[in-house]
Amino acid sequence: xxxxxxxxxxxxxxxxxxxxxxxxxxxxxxxxxxxxxxxxxxxxxxxxxxxxxxxxxxxxxxxxxxxxxxxxxxxxxxxxxxxxxxxxxxxxxxxxxxxxxxxxxxxxxxxxxxxxxxxxxxxxxxxxxxx
Numbered sequence: 001x002x003x004x005x006x007x008x009x010x011x012x013x014x015x016x017x018x019x020x021x022x023x024x025x026x027x028x029x030x031x032x033x034x035x036x037x038x039x040x041x042x043x044x045x046x047x048x049x050x051x052x053x054x055x056x057x058x059x060x061x062x063x064x065x066x067x068x069x070x071x072x073x074x075x076x077x078x079x080x081x082x083x084x085x086x087x088x089x090x091x092x093x094x095x096x097x098x099x100x101x102x103x104x105x106x107x108x109x110x111x112x113x114x115x116x117x118x119x120x121x122x123x124x125x126x127x128x129x130x131x
Contacts, residue, residue, distance in 0.1 A: 007053040008107065012098040014048065016040050022082045022093040050094050052107070057085065059092040066090060076115050078108065085111075 019040050020026070027033035049060040056069035068087055077084035077091075085092045096104050 007051065008099070008103055009049070009051045010094070010098040011047060011049045012095055013046065014044055014093055014095060016045075018082050018093065018095045018097075019044050021079050022077070022084050022091070050092070050098075057092070059085075066092065068092075070114050073111075073114060076111055078111075083108065083111070 014022075016037060020036065025036055027036055046062045049058075051058045051060075056067065056072070059066045059068075066089065068085075068089075072087045072089075073085060074088060075086035077086065081096050083094045083096065085094065094107075099107065
């Protein structure tokens with residue numbers, strides 16, 4: 001399945017529960033949960049945006065903008081409530097609740113294809129994309 005013709009653009013605040021899930025944290029008690037929550041509030045409770053098209057994605061957060069081409073992907077985490085795009089420079093969490101159902105399904109199918117090298121990357125670029 002080719003990348004959606006319409007670029008995807010979402011803005012969101014990552015919830016504490018999604019933050020825990022994306023990192024694989026499972027607090028064992030209330031003290032540990034409060035410690036994780038304090039870290040979340042310090043470093044991750046902020047407005048973010050995710051823009052994607054056939055060339056790659058831009059992830060904007062308090063630290064600035066991270067721009068990546070799809071060839072930068074080193075891994076992909078597909079969890080119950082989040083998708084995590086992994087590169088050498090970082091991990092980028094996209095919460096499923098920020099996407100429409102059809103966008104989420106198309107993005108998942110396409111990301112799986114990219115990770116399995118079943119789509120030639122030079123066929124993804126569309127002249128009307130956001131980059």
